[in-house]
Amino acid sequence: MGCTQSKGDDLAVIGKSARQTSKNVERAQAMYTNSNNNQKTDVATYSSDDIETLQPQLNSNGHLVEEEVVKRTTCSKKVETATLGNHDEGPHTITEIKYAYLTQRGFYPDNTSKPNQDAYSITLGLGGEEGDAMFAVYDGHGSHGHDCAIFAKKQLPKSVAKFVRQKRSQQHIQPLKAEGKSTKGAWNPKLWPMLDDQTYEDCCRKGFLETNKLMHDKQNVSAKSWFCCCLHRALSSLYAYLLLCYSKLDDKLSGTTAVSVNFHKGRMTVCNVGDSRVLLGHRLQNGSMLPIPLTRDQTPFRKDERERVKTYGAEIKSIDQLDGKELMHDDWGDMVHGANINERGDPPRIFLKGKNFPGTAFTRSIGDSVAEDIGVISDPEVVTKALTESDEYLVIATDGVFEFLTNKQVMEIVEECSDPIKACEAVHQAAYKKWEVHEHRTDDITVIVCFLTNQFRPTAEEENGTTRELIRAEATTYGTPSMRAPKENANGKA
16 A cells, blocks of 8 residues: 655654544533633644645545555655663563554544544663663544644653653662762763663653643643744734634643553563553464553453542443433443454443543543543553563554454464564554445554564573563453463473
């Protein structure tokens, strides 16, 4: 299908994208806005590079022709490589990685100028440590979701790096001070110790929480650059210029998911808020490829998340229940996302008690300040593991990929490809075709694919803390029993 290759630095934080909510939810969001006596109805304004002035060309089925899809798609211009890990920690911590990305702006027939609300960031040398890195995707939602996703992709890596640097420097300098030694030259990052898993995870959590806090400051999200303002002033009327500069683009009813894969000290830390997803391709000893989900979608389908937001006073109901088309109930089960596809199409959502907003279909996010009062928090679920020689692929993607593809299907597609660019393109094409079959619209689609090479072959005693622990997990976190690795015998053979 092809794509427009990125002209910028592939290591920069690139991309902007969005997900459309139900019209009924948008109606509820408008009700919230208009119910605030001190708040005027928000008018979304987009920069010129987000909007196509011409209507897109459609085929006889009402979907985009291939040329239009290509114009809406941006991908890596070449396969990039990096060496992650720290040689001082031992050769088993080193992972050679090849990676690529792809993002495609979706198509919404009733809003053809809707911008891409997805975003992604790839940061090598995170926090000044050569062997550290962070790969992340973001899926914005709401009328200002593209602004929220862009803000998060720029801020989250900075915040995480800041807390990591602070903690590493503290662990180096504090002992020197305690022993009465000179701290001259102690600010050299090369002298700082690496962090243990718990400390690093805490830094990541603080990064997510700080990004959320900063997003709540409307000036951080709403302020348009002076360059854009001047451009619009030159190209359009004074009214449009003033509208661009002064329209409120806050995060009351907008926000973004965020899922990141961080590498530190040769270990992998995955952080997640929302329903974007990370998959690890793990080669079993029988030669088959096991897709291990490193995240769990945080939605009201999950019983634990459903019960958590209820403690904040949230009401859980679907749009049909909201409109009186379905009896009220709380029988949403405890779905394991990724093992099967949700065919329902009308998921449970989170509302303020007695209100018809905000109607989020997720239980954690960055932004969404109204929903935060009823438990939609930015505190990520975190897991840290060491990679092994059996770990071959890493897929980081927004729900545009996983809406109609299972984890197993995505990993099978990646396994058939010879490099990460081809894998990104193949995953995108498969996901896009599914959207054409199931919907009149197509969601934004963003994916990062990494090919991994690691030489660590842990003994039975060394498996604790590695990804091999995950294939024996009995919890539904890691898929149905049929997807898990076969039990091993006493010799560790499958």
